[in-house]
Amino acid sequence: MKIKRYKKVHKHLNFYINNFGFRQPYQILLDGTFCFAALNNKVNIADNVPRYLQGELKLLTTQCAIIEMENLGTKLGGALIILKKFPIHKCGHEGQPVVASECLLSMLGDTNLNHYVIATQDRDLQNNVRHKVGVPLLYLHGKTPVLEQPSEVTVEATRSRAEGLSVSERQKIEKLKLESGLVEAKGKKVKRKKKGPNPLSCKKKKKNKSGEVDKVVKNTEEKKKRKKIRIAQHVKEILFNKDNQV
Ligand SMILES: [Zn+2]
CATH class of the missing domain: 3.40.50.1010 (5'-nuclease)
Structure with a gap:
């Protein structure tokens, strides 16, 4: 054998x-x-x-x-x-x-x-x-x-016995875990979030001749920042009026 x-x-x-x-x-x-x-x-x-x-x-x-x-x-x-x-x-x-x-x-x-x-x-x-x-x-x-x-x-x-539970008690617990999202259902694929590369394992960004970080990267970063600024409606009105007055 x-x-x-x-x-x-x-x-x-x-x-x-x-x-x-x-x-x-x-x-x-x-x-x-x-x-x-x-x-x-x-x-x-x-x-x-x-x-x-x-x-x-x-x-x-x-x-x-x-x-x-x-x-x-x-x-x-x-x-x-x-x-x-x-x-x-x-x-x-x-x-x-x-x-x-x-x-x-x-x-x-x-x-x-x-x-x-x-x-x-x-x-x-x-x-x-x-x-x-x-x-x-x-x-x-x-x-x-x-x-x-x-x-x-x-x-x-055998598992239930090791945990001091009856089979039905264990099944109930498994069901609760599933319902509360603590565990994924069997056979269900876990979606992984897309992650960027590990920053620790990346080379530093090359600087160009003028000593600035690549402009494309810089621009996108600025765009992100801009998006975050939200102006309240009443402030907008004041600003708009000001502009008109000038
Ligand atoms: Zn018999």
């Missing part, structure tokens, strides 16, 4: 270790879609995933995930054989199986207290996992396992 990839997965795992108390052996909950992708890409899950995560793992599945694969027919027989190799974790649906995605989500609960990692190729389940706090997501990108970076919801929750 390339060093860069190793560093990345190490960084993401450390995030979960430091913020959510993940410990080895990591518990990986697999579903049929992950096994199906592994089979298609000739990936040996039991070899490749522990090597990728550089740690001890428990690769687990649930009865619901197996039953779902069984119901999907003989086309997925190969993936079912792989899935059945892994130990079955109790899911609470014994006797009343639910679809695999629902089953795995229910095992996470609100806070993923048992520190599961979800391994799936199911897009809907992936999206649902991203909306939960503190759940690492593992999937195959071709032959390569990928531990996704912590989701926005997860990072946000």
